[in-house]
Amino acid sequence: MEKNWTPVTAAKGVEQALKIFDGKWKLVIMFHLFGGQVLRFSELEKAIPTITQKMLIQQLRQMEVDGVVRRIVHAQAPPKVEYALTDWGQALCPALDALLKWADLRENHDR
Amino acid sequence: MEKNWTPVTAAKGVEQALKIFDGKWKLVIMFHLFGGQVLRFSELEKAIPTITQKMLIQQLRQMEVDGVVRRIVHAQAPPKVEYALTDWGQALCPALDALLKWADLRENHDR
DNA sequence: CTGCATCCACCTTGATACTG
DNA sequence: CAGTATCAAGGTGGATGCAG
Numbered sequence: 001m002e003k004n005w006t007p008v009t010a011a012k013g014v015e016q017a018l019k020i021f022d023g024k025w026k027l028v029i030m031f032h033l034f035g036g037q038v039l040r041f042s043e044l045e046k047a048i049p050t051i052t053q054k055m056l057i058q059q060l061r062q063m064e065v066d067g068v069v070r071r072i073v074h075a076q077a078p079p080k081v082e083y084a085l086t087d088w089g090q091a092l093c094p095a096l097d098a099l100l101k102w103a104d105l106r107e108n109h110d111r
Numbered sequence: 112m113e114k115n116w117t118p119v120t121a122a123k124g125v126e127q128a129l130k131i132f133d134g135k136w137k138l139v140i141m142f143h144l145f146g147g148q149v150l151r152f153s154e155l156e157k158a159i160p161t162i163t164q165k166m167l168i169q170q171l172r173q174m175e176v177d178g179v180v181r182r183i184v185h186a187q188a189p190p191k192v193e194y195a196l197t198d199w200g201q202a203l204c205p206a207l208d209a210l211l212k213w214a215d216l217r218e219n220h221d222r
Numbered sequence: 223c224t225g226c227a228t229c230c231a232c233c234t235t236g237a238t239a240c241t242g
Numbered sequence: 243c244a245g246t247a248t249c250a251a252g253g254t255g256g257a258t259g260c261a262g
Contacts (some may be wrong), residue, residue, distance in 0.1 A: 007142035007158070014138050014207050017214040018129070024255065027125050031118035041224055047118070052256060057225055067217065078223050079262085091216055095209040096125050102206045103128040105199055106178065135235070152244055163236065168245060189243050190242090 020066045021092065025051055025059045030068070030085065034093055038072070038084040068092070131177045132203065136162055136170045141179070141196065145204055149183070149195040179203070 005013070021027055025048065032039060032047050039047070045056060060083060063069035068089035074080040116124070132138055136159065143150060143158050150158065156167060171194060174180035179200035185191040 008139060010142045011138040013211050013214060017210040027122040028119060031121045055255070081224065088216055092213055095206070095213045098206040098209045099128040100124050102203055103124060105202055166235070192244065
């Protein structure tokens, strides 16, 4: 199932992929959730002390809409909401590793 | 040579990698240069009709500083300047492929 | 505890005109 | 041809206060 990538369409494809984990905090959130971690809203808040509530909920919502994060609501008082990565979200990990390895190459040949 | 990634440091590492090809036009430029293409400033301009001169030169400059693009100046009148990817820049291609493949997975299990 | 609304500052991009 | 300078506009994130 090959695709006919032109420079433009390929770039757009990557951009669309990037948009999904773009935003100042999405990567941090994902790395906290990699490996099947399931965390409450307040736990994420504690784990990322410098994030504001607004940003945390905003980024989580977008990630939920995009299908990388699953939202688990427990009907309780007080409210309890947990977040986890979807299978697709977990699947991003190798690609990010590839980026990290690429970044490491820089030192070898640098300028 | 293993590293001890915490969620935060891993995220920062990826972010630094991302910054290098972040910007509205850098990916388009790179995909035009993948495979060892060497293009003049004016050729890039023609290849990307919707970009402005300001943006083209701005993005190229940043990419040059970051070490993904090489600038080749020919001492001539009229001026002739060519741009090509560095080895390190070329090495990004597989990582971008990984991202494209990840994006394709979405359809299989979707939401 | 979880989440929403508002206001504000900054940064990136775009349009345009100009130069060696 | 290759690049610079200036100004305006939109989007993103941060601070804060309020609500179910």
